[in-house]
Amino acid sequence: MPTIVLSGATGFLGAHLMARMLSAGVAVLALTRGTPAFAGRRLVRALHFAGLPAAGHFLQTGQLRVVPADLHRQQLGAEPPVFQQLADEADEIWHSAACTDLQAPWEVVSQVNVDGTRRMLHLAAAGRRRPRFVHISTAFVAGGRPTGMIGADALDASHGFLTPYEESKYHAEQLVRAWAAEGRRALVLRPSTLLSDRPPGLRGPRHPHAALRLKLNRLAAHGPHALAQRFGLAPDAEGNVQIRLPGRPDSLINLTPVEYAADAMIRLARADSAPGTTTHHVVHPADTPLAHWLGAMAANAPWVRTRIVGHLPDPTSLETFVASLLPGSDRYSYHRRHYERTALDLAEQRDGAAAPPALDATYLKAALSSPARPTTPLHSGI
Ligand SMILES: NC(=O)c1ccc[n+]([C@@H]2O[C@H](COP(=O)([O-])OP(=O)(O)OC[C@H]3O[C@@H](n4cnc5c(N)ncnc54)[C@H](OP(=O)(O)O)[C@@H]3O)[C@@H](O)[C@H]2O)c1
Structure with a gap:
């Protein structure tokens, strides 16, 4: 052995x-x-x-x-x-x-x-x-x-x-x-x-996006009105809260x-x-559009409308707060790069193994969103 x-x-x-x-x-x-x-x-x-x-x-x-x-x-x-x-x-x-x-x-x-x-x-x-x-x-x-x-x-x-x-x-x-x-x-x-789209379990290892997802869920659990009030915003005519993120709208991860x-x-x-x-x-053979990742991250708050904008010179206090949850991550949202995977393609051909399909909305939602947590006061921190 x-x-x-x-x-x-x-x-x-x-x-x-x-x-x-x-x-x-x-x-x-x-x-x-x-x-x-x-x-x-x-x-x-x-x-x-x-x-x-x-x-x-x-x-x-x-x-x-x-x-x-x-x-x-x-x-x-x-x-x-x-x-x-x-x-x-x-x-x-x-x-x-x-x-x-x-x-x-x-x-x-x-x-x-x-x-x-x-x-x-x-x-x-x-x-x-x-x-x-x-x-x-x-x-x-x-x-x-x-x-x-x-x-x-x-x-x-x-x-x-x-x-x-x-x-x-x-x-x-x-x-x-x-x-x-x-x-x-x-x-x-x-x-x-x-x-992974498998539930992590209470004390199992977690993927790097899980901590961010939990923070966003805590934020979302307050609903559009409490959230807008806390950050001095007004929901739009449909009751939605807008969040813009700086980046390339066609960015890939x-x-x-x-x-x-x-x-x-x-x-x-x-x-x-x-x-x-x-x-x-x-790496995955198909890159994921950043916009799809964002959509899945916000899936527990359908009243949040996310949009990627080239520049964000005047962020709202909510946008500043969201950016602070993962400082520096906005720099990745300008990326549109690919990684050579020739050896993996050849190894899969040799073994008759299939690469996974592109990650669809169902997969991303299972992997990146989770049931909203009970509400805790906003001032207790996110
Ligand atoms: N997860 C990703 O998305 C990702 C992406 C690209 C590359 N990678 C690379 O893949 C590898 C595995 O990542 P992962 O997702 O499994 O990481 P992880 O979930 O954060 O686990 C890190 C592991 O390293 C151990 N470790 C940390 N500090 C240690 C120390 N001082 N002495 C001994 N063990 C220590 C941890 O042990 P404890 O359990 O005791 O803390 C744990 O087993 C890493 O090299 C990472 O850089 C990961």
Whole structure:
């Protein structure tokens, strides 16, 4: 039974990767924070979320093992013999853990995403089986580049970065390339924004848009009149509240179902074993119009009318407030770029596998909206 050391198994994507590895009969050593008992419960919950209910037996049989590890600490916090034993057991190392907080400052994200990746590479370098390193990056290493086709091999800082997170993932990829250039094998997989139309469960991992969606739902739960009053606006003649967002009306975003992304990663990993670094985008073949994303985000408040405008020189207080819920996100709404996915197309052709259809309104609504929460006073914060 091959053995994979996996970081980030409790995460939104990591849970799906772990589920697929275990289902394929791979032994998984899950690097996890917290006590082994607590981490074990979280892993089982993550597997349940990823579609593997009653997953406790993987722990009981030892096919899934909890390995305490913290990316913040030298040697992941392990004593040297334990670190060496872990390295020696690995046929592959999959590094999915990251600080994915788009608002976090550089000092925070770089410790996990840059220094943490360096520590994972040390682990891989120490392994006597010379494990391949599979690094989960992001399509957003393309940074501020607004348009054009981004090649799978492109790693270019010339457009700058819109968040410290993007920049940290760019530096992590550079570390991986330098590591593999010393006669080793690395596979870099770059997903776009991931989401799922399956309900997350109360304490399961959540996709990055879920927090924004909850905030918007709390806002929407007040209804058009209370909301308009709070922000000093008047609903229009039909009782609707208008919200404009700055951006390109024809802006596109790439949204990929997490289940498909995990399948695609396993598929790409099966195909690849070349020396050096191989990099692939793991993206949806059809980009989603930003306007459709917006419509789904506002689906619980049909009385909100959203509109994308080229410039917004005089935002209302409500528009300013909505923008503050995800600061800086408006910069993405000027993007209309595509990501090369040649290798994934070929791998799917080879396996006779289908790429998912374009994400329609039903999918987006299931993934991005949720039942409105009970009303809480507006002054309590959103
Ligand atoms: N989700 C997306 O839309 C998306 C898009 C593009 C790329 N990616 C990339 O895909 C990978 C997986 O993302 P995800 O959605 O699964 O992220 P996530 O849900 O935020 O999970 C992050 C994972 O990293 C772990 N982690 C964070 N800090 C750690 C530390 N100091 N030590 C050990 N583990 C730590 C977390 O452990 P705890 O559970 O203990 O916190 C969790 O398992 C990341 O590399 C991310 O950059 C994600």
